[in-house]
Amino acid sequence: MKRPFWIVGLLLLCAGLIWFGTLTYRAVFASDVVSSTQVEENKRVNSAEIDTIRVQATSTDVQVTAYDGEQIDVELKGNAAKNGNVELWTEQKGSVLKVEVRMKRKLFFSFSSSLDLVIKVPEKEFDEIRVQTVSGDQELSGLQTKELGTESVSGDVTVQNSTGKTSVKTVSGEQTLEKIQGDSLTAASTSGTIQVRESDYTTLSLKSVSGDLVLEDVSGETTAKTTSGNLDVELIKMVPVSAHSVSGDIQVITPQEAVYEVKGKTVSGSIRTNSKDFQVVDSSKGHYSGNTGKEGPVIDVETVSGNIEIGD
Template identity: 25%
Template structure:
């Protein structure tokens, strides 16, 4: 029995080595490409919810009135279609898009990249857009909505070109980048860095992290502004023109420019907090 087992092991190793060599030399490619699309009429949709499990998700503007959902991946497992599915259901003017893994235990679901869902939406003002992630990266570009809410358990998030009343983010692990976002900001993150970069600041911004740095940059600051920056373990800095300090310590800054104005409240338990012109 031992001889049979050893022989089987040697054959397996030789076969695997051969496949790897053929792959490296371009003679054999074990990956297959999955490229699926669904299109629905989005002319009456005013609220969108995207829920994803183990996917990268992008929400970007599209052409016309259609909402297009694009599932893409390059995988070894040829039963890829049986392991992932995407569904869309409408209720009134609300659309729910759900992408999930149906067989989380499958070992051979390996790919060059994570499975990706690209959602293209008509360019218009939505009442609300929600993105709920279990594991995966989030990218949102040029979106108009009264409220944008993103929840992420694990993965990086990048939001650029948001226009609306309020942007909310809640995350457990991963970095967050927000660029050129209009509206009030509310960011809560357990582990990861937060970077906010805007041409101008005109609304309140509240950012809170447990472990990670907070950096906020603006090309220009309003004539009236309130600052409340603090960290328990780290440094705080504020390079804001005409800032009058009410309190200034290594890990605490309270200050004012002019009278009133938006409040920038940035708090980190462990990490540095910085506001500066870019």
């Protein structure tokens, strides 16, 4: 009996897949491609002519710290695919130093590497330091800059003990900003939590979609917006605050015996103030306003379904 043509075709297809799978297994898992090799590269740059540093990497963790020295030391260390040909690349054009971690050969499949890029810079003020990664974490510490910028997709970002106009952007990565100061701080994330602690800026602007916004012991005119994340602000001195959310709760903690005004709005949530001298002026139809008896900085809070709490 003759077999139908579709059965013959199916058998040939299966045989082809088995053959292809065998070759792929031998080429990948039986070769040096998936094995790792230790990476250790070092470069040193004279910092006298450098006022701008730009760093770019993909999955490499990046650390930029200040130290008591005169040179810019760059080190790449860790493990990578043996045939991935990882390269530490630097280029100086005028006063700009570019540092990149490059993959000379793109592999057909993904290899989980573990690389650290460590950059040590002198304790002097730079015009700009900017770091960009995709999934690599970032840690910036002790930096003095006029402008400090970081960007990452899924990597976490930590900035500590640094000065300068600061901009931080992530998609899902967490942000921890501690003991930093300057003219302005701008932090934005889609789902990552943003935490700012013990920081002093003239203005602070924070935005998130579903991530929480947490500000502790901060000073500076503050604008914070989130969609579904909660928003907590703790002030060390009274400044204007604008805090808006859709479904997240909002809490603003003021200094003891602070003088301020409140303008609030909510649809289905509640608004509560617990300062002993606070006087409610209007609490009708979703609106809420009042003051501590004197004119002062305005706390503007608004949410649709979240609850609002203000006071010391």
